[in-house]
Amino acid sequence: MIFNSEISGQQQHTTSPVVTGGSVIALVYNGGVIVGTDTLCSYGSMATFKNVQKIAQISKNTIYASSGEFSDFQQVVKELAKIDRSALQYDDGVHPSPKDYGNFLARLSYKKRCKINPLYLQNVIAGFHNGERYLGLVDIYGTYLESNFITTGFASYFCKAIIANYWNENCTLDQAKQVIRECFKVLFCRDCRAHDVIQLAYVDAQGAHIEEPERVETKWDFNGFKSRANEKLHTQ
Amino acid sequence: MLKHLYDTDCVTWSPQGKLFQVEYAMEAVKQGSICLGLKSSENVVLCSLKRQPSELAGYQEKQFKIDDHMAIAIAGLTADARVLCKYMRTECLEYKYTYESHHPVGRLVFKVAEKSQHKTQSGAKRPYGVGLLVAGIDPNGVHLFETCPSGNYYEYKCQAIGSRSQAARTYFESWFHLFEKSTLEQLILHGLSAIKKAIMEDEELNEKNVEVGILGKNQKFAHLNAQELKDYIAKLEGFNPNSQIQQE
Numbered sequence: 001m002i003f004n005s006e007i008s009g010q011q012q013h014t015t016s017p018v019v020t021g022g023s024v025i026a027l028v029y030n031g032g033v034i035v036g037t038d039t040l041c042s043y044g045s046m047a048t049f050k051n052v053q054k055i056a057q058i059s060k061n062t063i064y065a066s067s068g069e070f071s072d073f074q075q076v077v078k079e080l081a082k083i084d085r086s087a088l089q090y091d092d093g094v095h096p097s098p099k100d101y102g103n104f105l106a107r108l109s110y111k112k113r114c115k116i117n118p119l120y121l122q123n124v125i126a127g128f129h130n131g132e133r134y135l136g137l138v139d140i141y142g143t144y145l146e147s148n149f150i151t152t153g154f155a156s157y158f159c160k161a162i163i164a165n166y167w168n169e170n171c172t173l174d175q176a177k178q179v180i181r182e183c184f185k186v187l188f189c190r191d192c193r194a195h196d197v198i199q200l201a202y203v204d205a206q207g208a209h210i211e212e213p214e215r216v217e218t219k220w221d222f223n224g225f226k227s228r229a230n231e232k233l234h235t236q
Numbered sequence: 237m238l239k240h241l242y243d244t245d246c247v248t249w250s251p252q253g254k255l256f257q258v259e260y261a262m263e264a265v266k267q268g269s270i271c272l273g274l275k276s277s278e279n280v281v282l283c284s285l286k287r288q289p290s291e292l293a294g295y296q297e298k299q300f301k302i303d304d305h306m307a308i309a310i311a312g313l314t315a316d317a318r319v320l321c322k323y324m325r326t327e328c329l330e331y332k333y334t335y336e337s338h339h340p341v342g343r344l345v346f347k348v349a350e351k352s353q354h355k356t357q358s359g360a361k362r363p364y365g366v367g368l369l370v371a372g373i374d375p376n377g378v379h380l381f382e383t384c385p386s387g388n389y390y391e392y393k394c395q396a397i398g399s400r401s402q403a404a405r406t407y408f409e410s411w412f413h414l415f416e417k418s419t420l421e422q423l424i425l426h427g428l429s430a431i432k433k434a435i436m437e438d439e440e441l442n443e444k445n446v447e448v449g450i451l452g453k454n455q456k457f458a459h460l461n462a463q464e465l466k467d468y469i470a471k472l473e474g475f476n477p478n479s480q481i482q483q484e
Contacts, residue, residue: 096335
């Protein structure tokens with residue numbers, strides 16, 4: 001796989017991302033895996049693109065989401081889709097399993113990291129294959145992990161406590177959804193680059209389902225905000 | 237037919253629409269000693285007869301492991317077989333490195349076939365003089381493929397290639413309807429019985445000149461060792477496929 005920067009000879013390195021996506025939270029539940037992201041792409045601190053789908057369906061039983069540079073996300077989606085299409089060329093009906101995608105992405109990320117030109121992403125691959133749930137994380141360095149729950153970005157700091165207290169690997173789909181909604185509520189309050197519109201997607205034995213975006217419940221009508229009794233107006 | 241007018245190279249068709257060089261290459265496969273394969277719903281077994289160039293020499297191996305889930309048996313030019321074997325092993329390793337899973341069998345056979353076809357369409361190349369029986373297991377199930385110097389490949393329930401292989405194929409035609417549900421032991425005995433049909437009158441099967449490889453959904457590719465071969469060959473005496481029918 002050759003990137004344009006390598007062809008032109010001008011070696012350019014991604015030193016900092018430009019348009020970025022926020023945290024991804026992924027959990028397994030009883031019967032599948034679920035991934036949640038918000039629908040925001042930020043241009044630095046500016047909330048520019050507010051209605052972006054950041055979860056992609058790669059194959060019938062695999063979905064992919066990532067946080068970080070959004071153009072890299074789009075490129076990765078193209079590369080993963082290429083692999084699935086090669087099944088048509090070989091005419092053998094053998095489709096990669098979610099784990100195959102995870103490993104491929106890990107190899108790709110590692111290669112790019114070794115050239116000091118990384119895919120500026122924390123990637124999450126989620127799928128359901130042969131009755132088994134799969135959740136994989138590939139980070140910017142090409143580190144590859146499989147786990148029952150994955151958080152990227154700020155979610156790793158704010159949401160692990162919520163997940164630890166309210167989720168277990170055999171919970172129902174609705175319970176898992178509630179946990180993710182709660183996590184994004186907290187993220188919207190605490191993460192400056194987060195958004196209150198989120199999107200959930202889950203993969204079960206029937207395949208991948210990407211839901212419509214939804215707004216998380218937030219509460220702003222606290223008395224403290226309204227009355228501001230403790231604040232004093234500063235005068236000269 | 238004035239064959240010699242049209243058989244100099246691969247880039248010349250005969251008026252009857254044949255590529256003689258390719259056909260001659262397939263003859264080389266028919267000169268090799270017999271190897272056969274048969275599969276059930278769970279296992280694949282490869283059996284081959286090993287040739288001994290002289291009394292002083294060892295027996296030429298005919299089966300090679302490609303990966304845990306795949307193996308080949310060869311008939312024809314061993315040197316050409318080694319080239320294809322190396323190619324297949326490299327492809328499997330690369331696939332495992334990238335995807336951490338086993339190379340789909342049909343896809344690798346397709347790649348070998350493409351490679352073989354390439355040699356049949358050039359003025360400066362000759363086709364590979366070897367036919368492979370590829371046994372493998374992948375998510376699509378249990379597979380047995382045959383590849384030809386022509387670049388064609390076919391999937392089989394059971395197949396025999398090499399010298400006197402027609403006798404083994406005749407055996408298969410009588411009994412292949414039993415293979416799907418056969419146990420591993422029954423498959424091995426069927427394979428050895430088929431090979432027995434193909435040996436010369438003064439030859440006999442023994443643990444030195446026969447090679448048996450087994451592959452299964454829960455069984456990585458393995459050769460039967462000398463003792464196991466002896467035991468199976470001894471069991472051949474009392475092996476009666478008819479009793480398998482009564483079981484069903």
